[in-house]
Amino acid sequence: xxxxxSAAIVIFLFCASSFAQTLDDLKxxxxxxxxxxxxxxxxxxxLHRYSPLKQVNKLTVKRLVPVWSLSLDNNWGEQAQPIIYNxxxxxxxxxxxxxxxxxxxxxIWKQTLDWPPETPRIVCCGVSNKGAAIYDGKxxxxxxxxxxxxxxxxxxxxIWKSKAAEWKDGYSMTGAPLIANGVLITGISGAEFGIRGFxxxxxxxxxxxxxxxxxxPARGEKGNETWPQDNNAWxxxxxxxxxxxxxxxxxxxxxxxxxxPAPWASxxxxxxxxxTSSLLALRPKTGEMVWYYQFTPNDxxxxxxxxxxxxxxxxxxxxxxxxxxxxxxxxxxYVLDRTNxxxxxxxxxxTANWASRIDKETGRPVETEVAKKVRSGEEVEMWPSTxxxxxxxxxxxxxxxxxxxxxxxxxxxxxxxxPVKDRVPGQRYQFIENRPTPSEPNSAIGHVDAIxxxxxxxxxxxxxxxxxIWSAILTTGGGLLFTGKETGEFVALDVENGKELWQFxxxxxxxxxxxxxxxxxxxYVTVLSGIGGLWWNAxxxxxxxxxxxxxxxxxxxxxxx
Amino acid sequence: xxxxxxRLVMLAAGTLLSISKGVCAADAxxxxxxxxxxxxxxxxxxxxxxxxxxxxxSESAFDLRKFPPNQRDRFLNSVTRGKNQMPPWGDTxxxxxxxxxxxxxxxxxx
Numbered sequence: 219x220x221x222x223x224s225a226a227i228v229i230f231l232f233c234a235s236s237f238a239q240t241l242d243d244l245k246x247x248x249x250x251x252x253x254x255x256x257x258x259x260x261x262x263x264x265l266h267r268y269s270p271l272k273q274v275n276k277l278t279v280k281r282l283v284p285v286w287s288l289s290l291d292n293n294w295g296e297q298a299q300p301i302i303y304n305x306x307x308x309x310x311x312x313x314x315x316x317x318x319x320x321x322x323x324x325x326i327w328k329q330t331l332d333w334p335p336e337t338p339r340i341v342c343c344g345v346s347n348k349g350a351a352i353y354d355g356k357x358x359x360x361x362x363x364x365x366x367x368x369x370x371x372x373x374x375x376x377i378w379k380s381k382a383a384e385w386k387d388g389y390s391m392t393g394a395p396l397i398a399n400g401v402l403i404t405g406i407s408g409a410e411f412g413i414r415g416f417x418x419x420x421x422x423x424x425x426x427x428x429x430x431x432x433x434x435p436a437r438g439e440k441g442n443e444t445w446p447q448d449n450n451a452w453x454x455x456x457x458x459x460x461x462x463x464x465x466x467x468x469x470x471x472x473x474x475x476x477x478x479p480a481p482w483a484s485x486x487x488x489x490x491x492x493x494t495s496s497l498l499a500l501r502p503k504t505g506e507m508v509w510y511y512q513f514t515p516n517d518x519x520x521x522x523x524x525x526x527x528x529x530x531x532x533x534x535x536x537x538x539x540x541x542x543x544x545x546x547x548x549x550x551x552y553v554l555d556r557t558n559x560x561x562x563x564x565x566x567x568x569t570a571n572w573a574s575r576i577d578k579e580t581g582r583p584v585e586t587e588v589a590k591k592v593r594s595g596e597e598v599e600m601w602p603s604t605x606x607x608x609x610x611x612x613x614x615x616x617x618x619x620x621x622x623x624x625x626x627x628x629x630x631x632x633x634x635x636x637p638v639k640d641r642v643p644g645q646r647y648q649f650i651e652n653r654p655t656p657s658e659p660n661s662a663i664g665h666v667d668a669i670x671x672x673x674x675x676x677x678x679x680x681x682x683x684x685x686x687i688w689s690a691i692l693t694t695g696g697g698l699l700f701t702g703k704e705t706g707e708f709v710a711l712d713v714e715n716g717k718e719l720w721q722f723x724x725x726x727x728x729x730x731x732x733x734x735x736x737x738x739x740x741x742y743v744t745v746l747s748g749i750g751g752l753w754w755n756a757x758x759x760x761x762x763x764x765x766x767x768x769x770x771x772x773x774x775x776x777x778x779x
Numbered sequence: 780x781x782x783x784x785x786r787l788v789m790l791a792a793g794t795l796l797s798i799s800k801g802v803c804a805a806d807a808x809x810x811x812x813x814x815x816x817x818x819x820x821x822x823x824x825x826x827x828x829x830x831x832x833x834x835x836x837s838e839s840a841f842d843l844r845k846f847p848p849n850q851r852d853r854f855l856n857s858v859t860r861g862k863n864q865m866p867p868w869g870d871t872x873x874x875x876x877x878x879x880x881x882x883x884x885x886x887x888x889x
Contacts, residue, residue: 294864335861335866336866336867336868336870337866338864338866339866342828345864410828639824644871645824645871646824646825646828648824648828649824651823651827651832651833652832653831653835653838654838754864755829755840755864756838756839756840757838758839758840758841759839759840759841759842
């Protein structure tokens, strides 16, 4: 009887542990851990979006074929990165969370969300969700109407749901959460509606809020002096945090990019407007800010600084440095010392006419007449456009080549500030006119680039003349770069020269985040298809008769020889 | 006789043109300038992010300058209840504001 009880306990513990991801598991994800799993957004805390897998390589990729596809029954668009654990894939979009059997593509469970139909009014850039987090047997996600939810990873049962903010005031959530040092960390969207941004730390077990780090300091707090003292601009000053940060467990620092100030028209908010358009280094247990770096002080362009902060240890002038790299929307590529925020290098990777260079001593941009004219309300041709030299689709850092691989944009904007009016909760708070510059037919409006982090010089760049790439990039030990096109093609390029080696038409546009992993010794590649997001808003007239809507998961593997 | 005919034709054409101009002017003048101005302000804040500044721009969700001017009910229905990717705005705009938006869409930029 005692033996039976012991066996039962062992079986229970085995079953429980097979669904319980530890903090060590998360640290090892993309860093020596099992390639069967993808436990973090970014395929590792460093956000490399790189896998050493090489079963699918330059020679074998011609045999890459779809092994299953699953409809997500969603027309809003797919942007997410799948999370994978023990043969189960977890996928999110704005409407649902789905658990899928990796081997067969069969749906195991699905939890739908029911947000008010008016909610998309306060979503600036696509009704979407970028993915889940997983820890200790729970799957965590954010919702469009600004809640955080935890599901049981095995059954899909809702364990807790906590409200982060009121969507009617302009707050929304589309980003993937981050688990760092046992704390669930989430960002917020809404700078286009005049929110006061923040980053939250939650107890993953209960959903209780542990801390909130406002991205704009209150009166009396350090940094508030960079806002006017005679109006309430700081209370409605934006500073979203809508892209997931990175984490260095050794330094115990989370790095999180902060978005643009509000409104975009800058006349009511003279000053640097800390900590908008900045990178913050935070302690995950408390939210304490250890250092910050502001890229675009008093940002009047919507340049943001939300994009992925990529961690690496690289050689700088003969010495190994712990750095963090960001292809900032303002068209400069920044490399910072991640221990203290010191500037290592900052060079333009795309055309910029708002600043001539970044001052190496002060770390501030040396602005041109274009920036002055923008602030004075003149209409200007601005490079890059408000969409930036790069938008959210994530870059990959390949440690084998030492290069960043990024989808970049080559487009200017005709841009003008309008007079600022009082904020109405839940309504746009931008006050600008913004049109793309005309472009010649067949001229490049974007590229796929392989970029040296320190010089920002491209090793190669592949021009795109129809649509920019709105899919993240994945690179592999097989010498491949995977990404997707708005016109539906999932493609594999040669990381050495950008030459296209393979493509597959997925049936809708791709604006999501590809991953690769193993299951029972076989390498798989997965991407979500389903046109949506900002470019679907912008290019609908061009795309509506060519690219159908509809979300689906596509998984590929090599056809046996 | 031929001269008279030509004059008569020209006179008739001129009359028709005048009438036609009058009708168009009446349509445009059916909306008060203040109403169109209010519609333009509401559009600039709430609608231009997707539909382009002044309804222009090669990158916009739907070119509202093409909206049929005789389909007011369809316009109001789409705005208040939402359509495709556009969310409902019925609880945001008052009837006067909706009329102002319609005035701007029909007469503001064409």
